[in-house]
Amino acid sequence: MVASKNTSVDLVAKGTSFLGLSSYGQIMVGNNAFEFYNDRNVADYIQIPWEEVDYVCASVYFKGKWIPRYAIATLHNGTYTFASKEPLKVLKAIKKYVPADHIVKSLTFFQVVKRGLKRKEKDPAKSAN
Secondary structure (H helix, E strand, O other), X not given: OOOOOOOOEEXXXXXXXXXXXXXXXXXXXXXXXXXXXXXXXXXXXXXXXXXXXXXXXXXXXXXXXXXXXXXXXXXXXXXXXXXXXXXXXXXXXXXXXXXXXXXXXXXXXXXXXXHHHHHHHHOHHHHHO
C-alpha cells in the first residue's frame, strides 16, 4: 500500500483518471497534494504535490453548469486529466492550494478552429508546405 502525502484531507470524491486507459478510483484533495488512487489496482496511483502544479484547466460548458473534465498541468511531468462525480467541489477544494489565476477555462472547439485559421492567415509560407 502506498502512503498518502497528505496529513489532512479536504475532499474525497469518486473519479476517473484518463492517463492511458481510463481508470476509476478515488480523488483526494489534501493539504500537501492532489492524489488519485485506483479502486482495483493499489499500485496504480497518481500523487501531484501542490508545488509541482503549474495550472489547472477545466472544460466548462453551458456557463458553468456542466464541467465534464479538468486537467492538472505540472511543471515537469506533463498534464494529467481527470473527471469526477462532483467536479465543482473538487475545483473549489483545489482553489485553496492553487492561486485563482492558475485555474483557467479550456478553449472551446470553435476557439481552437478560429486560432488555427488566424495562424494560417498570418503566416502563409508555413501553410504552403
